Amino acid sequence: MVMVGIDGSDAGARAAAYASGLARRQGARLVVVFVAVPSLWIAVANPALVLAQEETFRELTAEARRQVRRGADELGLSVTFVCRRGDPCTQLGRVADKVRADLVVVGADGGRWRRWLPGSMVNRLVRAARWPVVVVP
Template identity: 50%
Template sequence: MGRVEQLVEEYGPSWDPGPYERGTDGPRVILVGADTSPTGLRATAYGGGLARRQRARLVVVYVAAPTVWTGLAAAAVVDVQQQTFEEEIEQLRAELRERAADVQVPVTFVVRRGETFPELRQAAQEANADMVVVGASEQGGHRLVGSVGNRLVRAATWPVVVVP
């Protein structure tokens, strides 16, 4: 499923990127794949702390990834899933607004729809990210199939931090 919608919001102080040069003085743009799972929230906090210490811009990306069953499900099930996405997005949005002001980090909040791995990879390329931070998968089956973090490490051109 391709990208249906992308929402971008800016919080915190303005940011002057200066000339782009990958990997010279540490990360200037840190992209975090965020959700409201415990590991997703830890990844967001880690990325925010790293952005503050490095004086970098933080790009937080939430991917609303429909399940395999969405296409087979009744409309009522799809509505419930959409409501869940909207609740998670609002929770992350409120948290980011509050934290960006506290730590004085420029934050860009991006909402994308589609499969998590390709959407995060594309967002990192579009943002010229120097580093990607994601939470470790909490699903046991990912040891066999591969988690988003593992796939990003194998396919990446940037350092990837997987937060437990």
């Protein structure tokens, strides 16, 4: 089973395209994980904005689900869509463990050098080393 993490970014879209093609060629199931990162600053600065953030999260999730379904139908793939909220590395790791992923695909998070900084999501995910990780630029 191939698992891919998406977040609405171009890098996430490239990772999804790569994972979809790989799953199709291998005849594997694809699990697409959408992770939204809530802003703690919004809750601190203006608690009333938490409702707006929640609505935005729901809209982004619905749009991601529609895009995943459309792509799965076009490619004839068996896809499971999972939505999580929180730290991307932690959430992707939890889902990968739960679904027993054979491979985790993610997009590069940021510029060429940022992804290799000690605290970057990609670096932390690769260092977890419980599954092979493919980083799509």
